Amino acid sequence: xxxxxxxxxxxxxxxxxxxxxxxxxxxxxxxxxxxxxxxxxxxxxxxxxxxxxxxxxxxxxxxxxxxxxxxxxxxxxxxxxxxxxxxxxxxxxxxxxxxxxxxxxxxxxxxxxxxxxxxxxxxxxxxxxxxxxxxxxxxxxxxxxxxxxxxxxxxxxxxxxxxxxxxxxxxxxxxxxxxxxxxxxxxxxxxxxxxxxxxxxxxxxxxxxxxxxxxxxxxxxxxxxxxxxxxxxxxxxxxxxxxxxxxxxxxxxxxxxxxxxxxxxxxxxx
Numbered sequence: 569x570x571x572x573x574x575x576x577x578x579x580x581x582x583x584x585x586x587x588x589x590x591x592x593x594x595x596x597x598x599x600x601x602x603x604x605x606x607x608x609x610x611x612x613x614x615x616x617x618x619x620x621x622x623x624x625x626x627x628x629x630x631x632x633x634x635x636x637x638x639x640x641x642x643x644x645x646x647x648x649x650x651x652x653x654x655x656x657x658x659x660x661x662x663x664x665x666x667x668x669x670x671x672x673x674x675x676x677x678x679x680x681x682x683x684x685x686x687x688x689x690x691x692x693x694x695x696x697x698x699x700x701x702x703x704x705x706x707x708x709x710x711x712x713x714x715x716x717x718x719x720x721x722x723x724x725x726x727x728x729x730x731x732x733x734x735x736x737x738x739x740x741x742x743x744x745x746x747x748x749x750x751x752x753x754x755x756x757x758x759x760x761x762x763x764x765x766x767x768x769x770x771x772x773x774x775x776x777x778x779x780x781x782x783x784x785x786x787x788x789x790x791x792x793x794x795x796x797x798x799x800x801x802x803x804x805x806x807x808x809x810x811x812x813x814x815x816x817x818x819x820x821x822x823x824x825x826x827x828x829x830x831x832x833x834x835x836x837x838x
Contacts, residue, residue, distance in 0.1 A: 569605070571612035581617035581815045584609075587642075588622070588733025588754065589678070591629045613637070618811050622734035623755035638811055641734045641755060643804030644796060649716050649743035651793065657721035668701040668784045670694075671722040671746075673737045675708030683728040686773070690728070693777035698784055719744040723784045728776065729753050739799060742792030749779045763792045 571584045590609040593602060610631045613619045619637040621627040627637045658665055672687045684705065691703040703726075710718060719725070725741040725748045732754030739759060741748050748766045750756045760766045765788055767779040797803070 569608055571616075572608040575612045575615035581819070582612075582615060583618050583620060583811060583815070584612050584616040585620040586613075586622070586626050586733075588626065588731065591621075591626050592731045592733070617815055620808065620811065624758075625755065626733060638807070640804060640807045640811075641759075641799055642736055642739070643799055643801035644736070644739045644743050646743055646793075646796070646800045648713075649719065649740045651745045651789065652716070652720045654720055657717045660717055661721055663721060664700075666700055668698055669722040670701065670703050670724045670726050670780060670784065671706070671718060671741075672703055672726050672728075673706045673735075675706055679707075681730045683730055686728040686771070686776070687726050689773045690726070690776035690780065693773050694780040694784070697777065697781040701780075701784065715740065716744060719746050722746065723787065724749055724780055726776070726780065727751065727753065727756060728771070732756070734759075739796060742790070742796050745789040745791065745793050747783045747788070747790045748792070749776060749783060751776075759795075760792075761795075763790050763795050766790055766792065 571582075571590075575582045575584070586609065591606060593606075613630050614632045616633070617636065619627075619630065619633065620640050621630070621637055622639070622641050624639050627634060627639055630637055655665060663669070670691055672682075672684065674682045674684050676682060688703065691701065695701045704718075704722065706718070719741050725737065725746055727735065727738060727748065727750035729735070729751070730753070734755045738748055738750065738756050742759065742763060748756070748760060748763070749769055750760065750767075751771045752768050757768050760768060765783045765786060767783065769775045769779040
């Protein structure tokens with residue numbers, strides 16, 4: 569609604585960013601509210617000078633002006649999220665050094681779409697294959713500055729959501745070289761391409777359990793951080809700034825006298 573009313577209330581160029589629930593179905597709210605929200609998002613995109621979608625899947629859901637949409641995933645603070653000692657992180661949290669720990673993020677506006685039920689069933693099945701395996705569930709109570717400690721203390725991140733845009737928790741885990749087991753949701757498969765060990769599993773208990781057992785059993789960290797350089801906060805900010813630069817260049821060209829427009833070049837200003 570914010571994007572729609574903003575787009576209607578001004579004649580200035582508008583840039584709208586779509587992150588997931590604004591274009592994806594939301595099965596845990598009323599059908600009318602879900603349809604209305606997505607319709608307003610589509611109308612906002614029609615009015616916008618440019619749209620930013622955090623995944624290619626979201627861009628594909630736009631009805632109009634896809635040529636004016638750019639895919640720009642959210643960035644990660646690579647200074648804050650970085651690899652550190654698992655032993656030191658567990659000591660700080662007061663955790664056992666011998667447990668095998670899977671982390672699950674159940675925080676969000678609509679936690680039911682995270683599918684904690686599926687995650688719990690998969691961990692129970694994996695416990696038959698891996699001793700001392702347990703699940704730690706975050707419900708939004710963890711302070712942001714503590715998140716790197718949790719990501720470095722566990723053996724694996726598990727994602728079982730029905731719907732996602734570009735989940736930051738996956739990129740933050742990659743930045744800490746934490747292996748990820750996930751269903752194919754949002755842009756996770758794209759983010760995990762070439763990341764080892766990590767795995768995209770089928771949305772079923774047996775496959776998720778097998779993936780967790782295989783990865784947690786090795787105790788290895790991933791190469792996720794080296795695959796994430798292009799999504800640093802600075803790199804993403806530069807991509808977003810380039811969109812606003814295009815808009816400014818267009819506005820400058822439109823205000824020039826017609827005799828001077830031939831001399832206008834992208835990236836050059838008086």
